[in-house]
Each structure stands twice: as structure tokens, then as C-alpha cells.
Amino acid sequence: MHKHDLGQAARKFAKVCEILEKYDYKSDKLVPILQAVQEEYRYLPEDVLAFIATTLDISPARIYGVATFYSHFALEPKGKYVVRVCDGTACHVKGSNPLLSEIRNRLNLPKGKTTTPDLLFTLETVSCLGACGIAPVVVVNEEVHPLMTPVKQLR
Amino acid sequence: MERLLYKGNISGKSCKTQHDINFYKKQTRKILADCGNINPEDIEEYISRGGYEAAKKAVTEMNSIDICQEILNSGLRGRGGGGFPTGRKWLLAQKEINDKKYVICNADEGDPGAFMDRSVMEGNPHSVIEGMIIAALGIGADEGYVYVRLEYPLAVKRIKKAVEEATKLGILGDNIFGTDKSFMIHVMEGAGAFVCGEETALMASIEGKRGMPNPKPPFPAQSGLFGKPTIINNVETLASVPGIIKNGALEYRSIGTKESPGTKTFALTGHVVNTGLIEVPFGTTLREIIFDIGGGVTDDEGNLDPDGFKAVQIGGPSGGCLTAQHLDLPLSFDSLTSIGAMIGSGGLVVMNKNTCMVQVAKFFMQFTQNESCGKCVPCREGTKQMLALLEDITEGKADEHTLEILYNLGLAIKKASLCGLGKTAPNPVLSLLGYFREEIETHVMQQRCPAKKCKSLLTPVVIEEKCKGCGLCIKKCPVGAISGEKKQPHFINEALCIKCGACIEACRLYAISEGV
Structure with missing residues (x-):
């Protein structure tokens, strides 16, 4: 590899090394490690996963298994704004479905996709946010919007 | 005023x-007495209300068997769902001889529509920590984990803060309350998997693996986290513990019923x-x-x-x-x-009378099907088939055998699944078949949804008094099911209608109802 490329690669993995350092290079801390990586990159890039596998001396298959098992982890980049619609029992009973399709329409999301092509919005559903008293609930990034109706404007 | x-x-x-x-x-x-009345981020407020007195009593005046026995006498049962006697669980772990034992607080409250644990952790996190300290003293553990859902950021923040403050005051860490005992707590966030609320799956998740359950026995009390004796208790269970130690088992039993105090x-x-x-x-x-x-x-x-x-x-x-x-x-x-x-x-x-019970059952089945970890066949494939059968019912494709298949399949999944998720997944459907038989039979036999919630079973109907015969719905109907003279009430041909609802949306006079 060219010297310049090496420098770039080192820079790219510097953050990951920091995270691994923090968790003592322990493979049983894999879930918190991946959480920290996702917070940094907004998703889990494949080369970073491979790097972690080599460093922790576990197989890439195991990391892939963990990364795909938990719904929080994303293998594709997420949008700048993550819109999460709660579809728990209370929200469902109070009409989260019409809400979801309205947001889909407004974002003009292509079928089968959850992120807009300009990487601005990601639309997700979550099983319950534990805020059932103010159902239906929509969370944009960390901001909670209670008692939503399909008409209430979203940003 | x-x-x-x-x-x-x-x-x-x-x-x-x-x-x-x-x-x-x-x-x-x-349990909720102090929630909202004290500042959850200030340990002094908890202490001023008698907090950590029970932990102090446990560490200075009681031995491990006394603690477990007191909890057993109180009749406290696990609040996470199973209702297993907490004292018996603790005694099991207490008897094990091992240099390392763990206490885990299960705060992975994933049930949609439940937020008790979140409120306790946000409103009074120290009561949970105190419960964990007593549990640790009871079984002889020196390390503990709180496994919190990632969807509860405020709960995570408050419990972390509480651990930090308690450590500063010497309530957690080495030599707690100035004795030779030690106990430290780690806070771990989940990553969005419902099945991790199951104790063996939760431990797998802490170990950095996929959160899949393991067969029991061995029970966690014998071989749990990293193969060591472990007790896992729910947030609410642990929050009940300090009160029992402080006021005694008898006082605790004065409320509630004999079997469930x-x-x-x-x-x-x-x-x-x-x-x-x-x-x-x-x-x-x-x-x-x-x-x-x-x-x-x-x-x-x-x-x-x-x-x-x-x-x-x-x-x-x-x-x-x-x-x-x-x-x-x-x-x-x-x-x-x-x-x-x-x-x-x-x-x-x-749920009020406008709720369609089949839709509710379908909703829960969809949830468990999504969250099934895929390890054992009955749960992975069975929930999928049950969901498909329920979809048949809501779409009018079911016949007289559907209900019988659904029932038998439900019983099989209950019997053969590995963990609690699968064993209880058919419950919503089985209770529907038991208590709402008539409603579900109406769906199957008459292809009708009494609550008017199953779109595929509703044929739109023109309300004649309101229809002015403008022809807009005729133009919009994709299959040509609507006919009628201009300025005369129109008519929808049930045989041709595909129930898409385009006519309802098109009509400006609200002259088409969702039907019966």
C-alpha cells in the first residue's frame, strides 16, 4: 500500500481504535462496541466491522451475526433525521398506521426503502417507546412528538 | 383559587x-411512592427519605440466608411476568459455591404498551440499586449489571448517574458501608431486540453474542452469566426489596392476596x-x-x-x-x-367496541413473529403460519378449517417452543378464539367485520340521500364497478368491487360509506 493511503487508513480507523481501547479489546463487549461505532459513523461500515473482527480475533461472521440480529444496528447509512414512529399497542390502537403511510407519502419514499435518496430522512417503526399515555408518538432524532395525527406537520 | x-x-x-x-x-x-416526589438525580433526597437504610441493615445486621429467607417469607413474586417466587430464586443461587456470582437487573421492558419499569428507573433509580445491593448480599455476588432498553435514553442516563453517585458515597464499589463486602454495577444498553427480555437471551447479549435463549436447565441461578451463578430480577421486583427488608415480610404481606402479596x-x-x-x-x-x-x-x-x-x-x-x-x-x-x-x-x-379483535390479535402476532429470534422451529415457523392464517381471515380468504388449524397450531407452539416468547406467543390468538368466537366466526363465515376495521371485508355503499350523481366515482373506479345515470344515485356492483376505497376518497359529498 502507498504511504499516503496508509495514513488515510490509519486516520479512518483511529476512532475505532479509540473505541476498542475504551472497551479493553474484550469480545464480550461487542454490543457496546458496535453501539459506539454506530454513533460515530451513523451505521456499521463493512471495512470497520472487518477491522474489529481482526482486532478482537473473532470471525467476521460472528460480528455480522450480531450486527444483523439487533434491530438498532444498520448496515446502510441512515439519514440525517431519523423519524421513528411508535407502533406499540397503544399507539397502534390510536392510529399509528395512517400516520406511517402519511409520512411515507410526504417523504416520497421509494417502495421497500427506509431512507430517502438524499440521505436526509430515515423512517423507522419501533415496537414501543414506553410513552403510551401520549399515543401515538413520533420521535425525530431524540425529540419526542406526542399525540400525532396524520395532519400535524412534520418539520 | x-x-x-x-x-x-x-x-x-x-x-x-x-x-x-x-x-x-x-x-x-x-413502589411509585417517591416517583415524582424526589429529585431522581440527587442521591441525598433518596437518603433523606430513608433510602439505603435497608441496604445498611442487610449489610450490617443480616447474613445471606436471613436475607433470602426474609424475601421468601414475604412471598414476593417476580414482576417480569412469570411470577416465580423471588426468595426461592435467591436461595438457589445462595446455595451455589462459586468465587464469582452476578446480579442482573432486567430493565429490557419490551412489551408494547408497558412503561412501568421506565417510570421507576426515571423516577426513583436508587430504589432499584438498593434492591440490587440487597440481592447481591443475599446470594454473595460482587458484580451486577443493569440491562436497559436503548429506547429509554432518560432511564439510561438516570440509572448511570445514580450508580455514579452511590459509588461516590461508598454505597457501591469496594468495602460498601465500610465493611469488607464489595459490589459494583455496570449499566448496559440493549440494542433493540425484544427477545433479550428473556433471561438466558439477555445474558447472551451481555456476553456479546446474538440475544438467543438457551434451554433450561441449567437455570441461571446455577450457571448463568459467563457460566457463573446469576440471578436476574425485574426492575419492579428489585424496587420492592428495600421495603421488605426495612419493614419486614409480615408488613409486606398485609397488602394484596395470600398467593400474590x-x-x-x-x-x-x-x-x-x-x-x-x-x-x-x-x-x-x-x-x-x-x-x-x-x-x-x-x-x-x-x-x-x-x-x-x-x-x-x-x-x-x-x-x-x-x-x-x-x-x-x-x-x-x-x-x-x-x-x-x-x-x-x-x-x-x-379497547372500546369499535376495535376489531382479529386485527388486535394480528397486530400481536406480527409483533412476536418479527421479534422471534429464529432459534427454534415452532416459534420461528409457527408464528409465521399463524400470522398468515390471521391475514387470511382479515382478507376474507379463510374457510371453516382455518380456525381449527389456528387453534391446533397455537397449542403446538405453546408446547414446543424453547423460551417464554414462543410459549406465550399464541396466547392473544387463543384467548380470541375462546372469548371472541362469535366475532371471529362472523369474519370467516359471513365475510363481515362487525367493527368495520378489516378493509377487505367491507364493500363501499352509496348513501342514496347524499349522492347527487356527479359521476366522479365512476371515473375513479379502477375496475368499472360503479354505474348510474347522471344526477341519479349511483350503484356499486359488489361482485366487481375490489374494495380499494378510491371512490370513498373521490367523493366530495361523503356520499359513499365504508360499508357493512
Whole structure:
């Protein structure tokens, strides 16, 4: 590899090394490690996963298994704004479905996709946010919007 | 002053104190007593209310067997759903001889419609930590984990802060309360998997693996986290512990029923006037909860509807739906199990008469199907097939055999699944088949949805008085099912209609109803 490329690669993995350092290079801390990586990159890039596998001396298959098992982890980049619609029992009973399709329409999301092509919005559903008293609930990034109706404007 | 007071929504009378409000009058707040009354981010406030006295008593005056025995005598049962006697679990782990033992607080409250644990962790995190310290002393553990859902960022923040403050004061860490005992707590966030609420799956997740359950035995009390004896208790269970140690098992038994002593928090939501967190003694009836505390059932617009009650879903996706006939049943672990439901973690979702029970069952099946980890076949494939059968019913493709297959499949999944998720997944459907037989048969035999919620079973109908015969719906109908002369009421041909709803949307006079 060219010297310049090496420098770039080192820079790219510097953050990951920091995270691994923090968790003592322990493979049983894999879930918190991946959480920290996702917070940094907004998703889990494949080369970073491979790097972690080599460093922790576990197989890439195991990391892939963990990364795909938990719904929080994303293998594709997420949008700048993550819109999460709660579809728990209370929200469902109070009409989260019409809400979801309205947001889909407004974002003009292509079928089968959850992120807009300009990487601005990601639309997700979550099983319950534990805020059932103010159902239906929509969370944009960390901001909670209670008692939503399909008409209430979203940003 | 008068105008600022809360007015009862039925009586219209002003309430001078909290105890005058119906919502609070019937409650017995033990676990929630301090939630909202103390600053959860300040340990001094918890201590000033007698906090950590129980832990101090446990560490200085009691030995490990005394602690376990006291909890056993109190009759405290696991609040996470199973209702296993907490004291017995602790004694099992206490008997194990090992240099390392763990205490885990299960705060992975994933049931949709439940938020009791979140409220306790956000409102009084130190009570949970104190419970964990006592548990650790009881079994002889020196390390503990709190496994919190990632969807609860505030709970994570507060419990982390609480651990930090307790460590600073020497309540956690090495030589707690100046003795030779040590106990430290780690806080771990989940990553969005419902099955991790199952204890063996939760431990796998802490170990950095996929959160899949393992067969029991060995029980966690014998071989748990990293192969060491481990006890896992729910947030609410642990929050009940300090009170028992402080005031004694007898006092704890003075509330609740003989088999299920103490109080239980419920998350009351859905079509009910007062939604929110409540705490009542075991033995309280559903009627008291829904009509006295909850203030009655509402219609879809949120207005009080005296005869609106249809069902109440208890215990989330692993529980069942109860009907009007169960309203006077005293709630306890055993009374609910006997009628095919369970307390679960304590979610109570009230549903009014406009709710379609088949849709509700489908919703829960979809949830468990999504969250099934895929390890054992009955749960992975069975829930998928059950969901497909329910979809057949809501889409009008079911026949007379569907219900029988659904029932048998449900029993098979219950029997053969590996963990609690699969074993309880068919409950919502089985209780539907038991208590709402008529409604589901109407769906299958007459292809009709009494609550008018299953779109595929509704044929739009023109309301003749309103239709001016403009022809807009004729133009919009993709299959040419609508006919009629200009300025005369139109007609929808049921045989051709594909129930897409385009005509309903097109009509400007609201002259087409969703149908029957």
C-alpha cells in the first residue's frame, strides 16, 4: 500500500481504535462496541466491522451475526433525521398506521426503502417507546412528538 | 383559587388534594411512592427519605440466608411476568459455591404498551440499586449489571448517574458501608431486540453474542452469566426489596392476596379517560381499575362512552384479551393464568367496541413473529403460519378449517417452543378464539367485520340521500364497478368491487360509506 493511503487508513480507523481501547479489546463487549461505532459513523461500515473482527480475533461472521440480529444496528447509512414512529399497542390502537403511510407519502419514499435518496430522512417503526399515555408518538432524532395525527406537520 | 383546582371529569367537583382525585384515591402507591416526589438525580433526597437504610441493615445486621429467607417469607413474586417466587430464586443461587456470582437487573421492558419499569428507573433509580445491593448480599455476588432498553435514553442516563453517585458515597464499589463486602454495577444498553427480555437471551447479549435463549436447565441461578451463578430480577421486583427488608415480610404481606402479596404497577392505556401509571394491591378487580381509576372507556374521538367497553388486553403480546365477564375477577398471578392470560409485565390496554379483535390479535402476532429470534422451529415457523392464517381471515380468504388449524397450531407452539416468547406467543390468538368466537366466526363465515376495521371485508355503499350523481366515482373506479345515470344515485356492483376505497376518497359529498 502507498504511504499516503496508509495514513488515510490509519486516520479512518483511529476512532475505532479509540473505541476498542475504551472497551479493553474484550469480545464480550461487542454490543457496546458496535453501539459506539454506530454513533460515530451513523451505521456499521463493512471495512470497520472487518477491522474489529481482526482486532478482537473473532470471525467476521460472528460480528455480522450480531450486527444483523439487533434491530438498532444498520448496515446502510441512515439519514440525517431519523423519524421513528411508535407502533406499540397503544399507539397502534390510536392510529399509528395512517400516520406511517402519511409520512411515507410526504417523504416520497421509494417502495421497500427506509431512507430517502438524499440521505436526509430515515423512517423507522419501533415496537414501543414506553410513552403510551401520549399515543401515538413520533420521535425525530431524540425529540419526542406526542399525540400525532396524520395532519400535524412534520418539520 | 377555585378556578385553578383540578375538576373531576364526571362529578365536576373541584379536588383540593391529590387524594380527592379518583385516579389516585383507589391506588396504593408503594413502589411509585417517591416517583415524582424526589429529585431522581440527587442521591441525598433518596437518603433523606430513608433510602439505603435497608441496604445498611442487610449489610450490617443480616447474613445471606436471613436475607433470602426474609424475601421468601414475604412471598414476593417476580414482576417480569412469570411470577416465580423471588426468595426461592435467591436461595438457589445462595446455595451455589462459586468465587464469582452476578446480579442482573432486567430493565429490557419490551412489551408494547408497558412503561412501568421506565417510570421507576426515571423516577426513583436508587430504589432499584438498593434492591440490587440487597440481592447481591443475599446470594454473595460482587458484580451486577443493569440491562436497559436503548429506547429509554432518560432511564439510561438516570440509572448511570445514580450508580455514579452511590459509588461516590461508598454505597457501591469496594468495602460498601465500610465493611469488607464489595459490589459494583455496570449499566448496559440493549440494542433493540425484544427477545433479550428473556433471561438466558439477555445474558447472551451481555456476553456479546446474538440475544438467543438457551434451554433450561441449567437455570441461571446455577450457571448463568459467563457460566457463573446469576440471578436476574425485574426492575419492579428489585424496587420492592428495600421495603421488605426495612419493614419486614409480615408488613409486606398485609397488602394484596395470600398467593400474590404486595402491590403491582400497571400501565393503563388505550381507550380510557385517564391513561397513565397506576399501582394497586393484588386482588383489585379490573372494574375498579378501568372505571374508578381509569374513569371509564372512551370512544374513538376520546369522549366518555358508558357502554363502550369491549375488551382489555393484559400482559402485552404474551397475555390475552379479557372481556366484560372478567371485570369482577380479582387480579393475581394465579387467577389470570387460570383464564389463559397472564399479568405479564403489567400493560393494560383498554379497547372500546369499535376495535376489531382479529386485527388486535394480528397486530400481536406480527409483533412476536418479527421479534422471534429464529432459534427454534415452532416459534420461528409457527408464528409465521399463524400470522398468515390471521391475514387470511382479515382478507376474507379463510374457510371453516382455518380456525381449527389456528387453534391446533397455537397449542403446538405453546408446547414446543424453547423460551417464554414462543410459549406465550399464541396466547392473544387463543384467548380470541375462546372469548371472541362469535366475532371471529362472523369474519370467516359471513365475510363481515362487525367493527368495520378489516378493509377487505367491507364493500363501499352509496348513501342514496347524499349522492347527487356527479359521476366522479365512476371515473375513479379502477375496475368499472360503479354505474348510474347522471344526477341519479349511483350503484356499486359488489361482485366487481375490489374494495380499494378510491371512490370513498373521490367523493366530495361523503356520499359513499365504508360499508357493512
